[in-house]
Amino acid sequence: MNFSKELQQFHERLEEQNLGPLWASIHDLNTIEPKAKPIPYLWKRELIERNLEEAEHLLEVGNGLDRRALFLINPGMKDLKPVGWGGATQTLYAAVQAVRPGEVAPAHRHTTTAVRFVMKGQGAYGRVNGEKFAFEPGDYLITPTWTWHDHTNLGNETVYWMDCLDSPFTMYLNVCFTEFYPEKQQKLLVPDDYSTKRYQGGMIRPISDREPSIAPLGRYKWDFTKKGIEGLSQFAPDPYDGFAMEYINPSNGKDANDRIGARMQMLPPKFSGKAHRHVHSNVYHVYKGSGYTIMNGVRFDWSEGDFFALPAWTWHEHVNVSAADEAWLFSTNDLPIMEAFGFERVEAYEENGGYQPIKEIFQPLI
Template sequence: MQELGRLDDLPLAYRESLEAQNLVPLWPSLRSVLPPGTPARRTQAVKWSYAALRPLLIQAGELTPIEKAERRVLVLSNPGHGLEKMQASAAIYLGMQLLLPGEWAPAHKHTPNAVRMIVEGEGAYTTVDGEKCPMHRGDLILTPTGLWHEHGHDGEDPVVWLDVLDLPLVYYTETSYATEGQEQAVTGTRLERNYARGGVVPSPVFTRGSARTYPMLRYPWADARSALLNLAEAQPDVEAVQVAYVNPESGNDCQNILGFSALMLRPGETLPLPARSPAMVFHVIEGGAEVCADDKTFSLAPADTCCTPGYVPVTLKNPSPSEPAFIFIADESPLHKKLGVYEVRA
């Protein structure tokens, strides 16, 4: 490949003239912004141990009242991007959020899309756009862009969930902001039951149909788990026992930027995944898993989380010879497909 000129090859007076006009020569930096063959990646393969972070999260509850925090979160930062950037990958933000009994995290709405994967505890709820969504371990709750949402806790023990947002991308585009609001009036609960059976949804034939862009806000873990077990039983030779979280009326991804799915690893199963352009996040709901990527191997226990960069193959393994493992996955696939840069490499 042809060697390009460097910035310091240019006379100082010429460089100063460029700078005075807010001009920058491209050729000295061309290889860094368009590297040959494979993108330059900041995202590193990294693991966050729930056993290690949970005491710190509980301590945060002791040190900072909810009134001083609004959202009591420990951000899972990828060191490749710098801890101060508070991002797990180029487009994914992760945070572990704590809500204690009797607390209420006030209503707001924001431009980034968010989901909540419930990690532990009972008695909490999220109210989204007037729909009260109970929070049980393994449930996925959407708080899409522009929808009011708040969190409350009527139970007796701490409740923890994993936040997944497209905040890095929205922040990069200079469109990230939040609006504070008042406590919402509850206008509906358990609306996800309208979509409890695949292929059967409320019909708009004799009505004007739903005006909701996101008709389903809560995806109960009991339903997703049952679907995975049924898929494994009905198709024992299927390559991957995986279900996607989608909009039940359109079949599209449940949100616009990030994709979400649940995977079951059968006892003793090893699942090789091809190198794809999007980064991925793996969070263990039940069981355990080994994740190998980018010359690193992580052993994941329940509630552990790891991130893998794009363009590298990933291997998942269930070390248990007798019990399945259930994993929640978030990735950047919808974004890459919309941009036309989605890629799978052999």
């Protein structure tokens, strides 16, 4: 809209007085559809690992240093430092954490909720609210809001895992509280892997968990996840996501973690998914395999160890390029938040048989 010189000058005077003209900005506030500030983006494994290795030589965890983790900064949100700046999407922070043999990441708790996916390495353990869990590749572990948690590595090799927190969300709302435990590690209250052992039966639960609780199961073992998807793969794949399952809280049927959803999906050889979009955003980690994802017409090629961000309301489709090997994608999402507020919508791509034309190919930093 074109404004007269006098009206533009009036707008400038309003800004100096910390006031704003709705008539000049209403279409930016009430958009026809969501306009995500984060952008589709991909981080290569080689880049992350090279910098983490350098960090391993430069600093030691435990002596005044809580965590050795590199977080993913979405280029679309760099101007939001520090609020939102550390987010892979507008609500999700994602990082790769490395713990060397003998190190202890001290215990603390915060209102921000957190999840972890173990990428590689043996010998690490975590404690959550008095329970000790083994960390094995492929495991998914939760740290719901205000639960004590610490990590250690009792093995002989560095262990790497993905962290995902809703810190951009809690920081934006100014609701982040943190408390540090008086000792490096919290006291153990139950036997090791207590909740994991109680839920070995799969989709049956102890009668004591009939009443909903925030974390009746803290560790979701890779063997169980893989077995579940293998069972699902006996049938036709979902046209958009292949064979996908989400981690749930067995006491209430909702997402395993309180404000962050998580899924594991397997794309069979030569799978070419159709495109759709939804309001919730995702952060993907390529656990195994190689392929590409088209986001808003841009092709993002990925391979094992890579990460990529899928912002809200972004057209996307996944492709497994291998004719022989499966591709496994772990992802986190903010769907629990979107559903809680009634914001979630999903739309299928109707043109070209459901497949996006590729306009360009993303060139990642190496």
